[in-house]
Amino acid sequence: MTATEELCKCPRLPAARHATNAANAVSVGLAQMYCNRINYDLEYQHAAVAIRCFVVVGILGGSFDPPHEGHLHVASKLMKLLRLDAVWWIVAINPQKLAGTYSLKERMSMVKSVIARCRGMRVMCADSQYSYKMVRNLQARYPQTRFVWIAGSDTLSTMHKWYRWKQFCESLPIVLLERRGYVYNVLRMPFAVYMENERVSDLKFLLKRRRGWSIVRGKICAASSTQIRNAMPV
Incomplete structure (x- = not known):
C-alpha cells in the first residue's frame, strides 16, 4: 500500500476543528465541502490547503x-x-x-x-x-x-x-x-x-x-x- 493510500485512511478529524476551519473558508461551497469530507483523501487535501487547516x-x-x-x-x-x-x-x-x-x-x-x-x-x-x-x-x-x-x-x-x-x-x-x-x-x-x-x-x-x-x-x-x-x- 502506498503512502497516499495510507493517508487516505486517516480517521475523522475532531468536529470542533472542522467547524473552526470551515468558518474561515473563502466560500460557502468550499466550507460545505470541508465539513462534509470525512477522510483525508486528495480532494480533502486540496480543501485543506485553501483554508489553512x-x-x-x-x-x-x-x-x-x-x-x-x-x-x-x-x-x-x-x-x-x-x-x-x-x-x-x-x-x-x-x-x-x-x-x-x-x-x-x-x-x-x-x-x-x-x-x-x-x-x-x-x-x-x-x-x-x-x-x-x-x-x-x-x-x-x-x-x-x-x-x-x-x-x-x-x-x-x-x-x-x-x-x-x-x-x-x-x-x-x-x-x-x-x-x-x-x-x-x-x-x-x-x-x-x-x-x-x-x-x-x-x-x-x-x-x-x-x-x-x-x-x-x-x-x-x-x-x-x-x-x-x-x-x-x-
Whole structure:
C-alpha cells in the first residue's frame, strides 16, 4: 500500500476543528465541502490547503524487531494525550542493530497485527534508512500535515548517533513517553543538552512549534524487543 493510500485512511478529524476551519473558508461551497469530507483523501487535501487547516500525525519510527506492548502503549498513550488525528508506525528498512530476528516483511506484518483494532493507526515502510530524510520526505509530500515524532524516552540514549541528528531534532516536535530506567538520565543525554532551550511543558503549544520537545510521565511499560529476542529459543 502506498503512502497516499495510507493517508487516505486517516480517521475523522475532531468536529470542533472542522467547524473552526470551515468558518474561515473563502466560500460557502468550499466550507460545505470541508465539513462534509470525512477522510483525508486528495480532494480533502486540496480543501485543506485553501483554508489553512492542519492534520496532526504522530510518527512512531523503529525497527519493531519485534513490535510489542510497549510500542503500542507509547502510540496509544500519546495519540490520546496529544489528540493526534493518526499515528503512523514507520518500519525501518535497515535497522541499525545487530543481526535482526525478523525480515522487513515479517516486521510489517507483525505491526499490522498489533494495531489491527486500533483506529487511526497505520503501518508504513520507511522510504529512507535515515529518520531525518524520511521526515523531510513526509513533510514535503504532505505540507498541510503537522508531524510530531513520538517515542519512548529510551530513544534518547542513541539519538545522537543518528544521521544528521541535530537537523532531525530541529525538523519537528518530539514527544517522549518515559520508560523504566531512562527517566532520570534523560537530561544528561546529548540530545537534551543540545535541545536544552527547546523543552516545552505545554503540549498543545509544542504541537504548534516547528521544533521542541517534551517528556510525558505515566504508566511505565517495561517491554523490550531486545528482551523478547533474547528469550527466544536458539
